[in-house]
Amino acid sequence: MANRRLQSDVSHLSHFICYCQSNFYNERLWVNMKFVLKLLCVSLAVASLAGCTVTNEGSSSPTSETNLTSALTTAGDGLYVTTDAGIYELQTVFPDSANLFYTDVNTKQRIFLCANPNCTHADESCPSYISTPSTMFPPMLLRVGDQLLVVFSEATDSSNPYAMLMNMDGSDRRTVFELSSNQYIQGGFCTTGNDLYFDLYEIGEDGDITYQLWYANFESGICEKVMDLGSGDSHYSLCDCTEDMLCLNYISPEGISYCMYDPQSNIIQEPFYVDNSASGNSLVRDGYLFALNEQNNSVQRISLTDNEEKSATFTVKESFGAPSMRYLFDGNLMITETQMEPDDNSYDMCAYILDFETGDCTEFTLQTPYNNRPVYVLTTIGDLCYVATDYTTYTPVSISEDGTVSNFDYVANIYAFVTKQDYVNSNSSGYQMVDDAFE
Numbered sequence: 001m002a003n004r005r006l007q008s009d010v011s012h013l014s015h016f017i018c019y020c021q022s023n024f025y026n027e028r029l030w031v032n033m034k035f036v037l038k039l040l041c042v043s044l045a046v047a048s049l050a051g052c053t054v055t056n057e058g059s060s061s062p063t064s065e066t067n068l069t070s071a072l073t074t075a076g077d078g079l080y081v082t083t084d085a086g087i088y089e090l091q092t093v094f095p096d097s098a099n100l101f102y103t104d105v106n107t108k109q110r111i112f113l114c115a116n117p118n119c120t121h122a123d124e125s126c127p128s129y130i131s132t133p134s135t136m137f138p139p140m141l142l143r144v145g146d147q148l149l150v151v152f153s154e155a156t157d158s159s160n161p162y163a164m165l166m167n168m169d170g171s172d173r174r175t176v177f178e179l180s181s182n183q184y185i186q187g188g189f190c191t192t193g194n195d196l197y198f199d200l201y202e203i204g205e206d207g208d209i210t211y212q213l214w215y216a217n218f219e220s221g222i223c224e225k226v227m228d229l230g231s232g233d234s235h236y237s238l239c240d241c242t243e244d245m246l247c248l249n250y251i252s253p254e255g256i257s258y259c260m261y262d263p264q265s266n267i268i269q270e271p272f273y274v275d276n277s278a279s280g281n282s283l284v285r286d287g288y289l290f291a292l293n294e295q296n297n298s299v300q301r302i303s304l305t306d307n308e309e310k311s312a313t314f315t316v317k318e319s320f321g322a323p324s325m326r327y328l329f330d331g332n333l334m335i336t337e338t339q340m341e342p343d344d345n346s347y348d349m350c351a352y353i354l355d356f357e358t359g360d361c362t363e364f365t366l367q368t369p370y371n372n373r374p375v376y377v378l379t380t381i382g383d384l385c386y387v388a389t390d391y392t393t394y395t396p397v398s399i400s401e402d403g404t405v406s407n408f409d410y411v412a413n414i415y416a417f418v419t420k421q422d423y424v425n426s427n428s429s430g431y432q433m434v435d436d437a438f439e
Helices: 002-011 014-022 028-047 420-424
Strands: 080-082 086-091 097-104 109-112 129-131 140-144 147-152 162-167 174-178 183-191 195-203 209-217 223-231 234-241 246-252 255-262 273-275 282-285 288-293 298-303 309-313 320-327 333-339 349-354 361-364 377-381 384-394 397-399 405-407 410-419
Touching: 080 140, 080 377, 086 140, 086 377, 140 183, 140 195, 174 223, 183 234, 195 234, 209 234, 234 282, 255 282, 273 288, 282 320, 288 320, 384 420, 410 420
Parallel strands: none
Antiparallel strands: 080 086, 086 097, 097 109, 097 129, 140 147, 147 162, 162 174, 183 195, 195 209, 209 223, 223 234, 234 246, 246 255, 255 273, 282 288, 288 298, 298 309, 320 333, 333 349, 349 361, 377 384, 384 410, 397 405
16 A cells, blocks of 8 residues: 555645656756655655644535636646747746746747847746746746746745746736745645645644645635545545546545535535556546556546546557557557566666547557657647657857856757658658757
């Protein structure tokens, strides 16, 4: 059960892991991993706490009523924000800062979110620039309505965790909520366009850790706890939503269960799925729950809306194992497998794509030349996938106020668009390469 609990806590860090995966051997990966390791240490400490309790379902009352005025949607994974016309992202280029980038789907150009002529993008005079002093990793980027939300999920010497709202061009920035220094945002975000549901954990003076669901309304300025989600190794976390319900997973020594929560009635429903497997290999994305069964090499898919179930089987390649799921698009998955007996302290990976409508399992062969890993889908726009085909190093220049010139190595993805069908068919000739701002 300890493995299941650890995996469950690690699943809360999925946006950090995806960030590391999507940035290859970016120098920032090591900075991010330090924070991941810190949180893993906290998770292990949680598992050792004695006398932990969990709030009973529906026993906690919200401090204010929350009335949904429009449909709930996920606010994003913290890495990429997609619109009909392009993709926004936050990347660290210069020390103690991050920059907003925009990739236009029509022109296939990736630029700094800045129209200032001759701008170095290295200080706060640039609309793409965001100062991040003393942070261990870049802030998370989300979308709420027609605005961008930048979430700083850790406390630093100069600030507590907080969220900053801005227009899609980076203008009109304002802080919309600030938490306490002992509160840490988990990473689940759902919105109706003008408000936000998110979960966090709080470390008390005695070292006890409690989990909570919070609500923020950007018009009224309200930001407050809705309900307690448990403590220690028995707690809920926010993982997805339907139009009018939030999806929570409940983690305990007995396993992982998934249930729906009605924010208007403040009622947590009975679990619609319970994962009692030793590995606890399940995930929720895009309105579906996926559960992997290693015994029969299959994945079960359950719709959060109507509980419709579908399943698909996958191939286990000879000398490979440890299958893992990664969400793709349109309710389908990628299964990755790892070489069980690697040579020369390295290991290979293979990948398959599962189509739950047809039941097809298709071997996937697109790989990054540098490390021979699968080319992952970062996000999608319509029928196009946004992928990183490899990585390269740029050397941008920063000029300080006293005229000092500094060069920094920026390890960046080499981006491309590819149609979903070309991606499934592993057709590398279908890449529509993106012209980068640094080229």
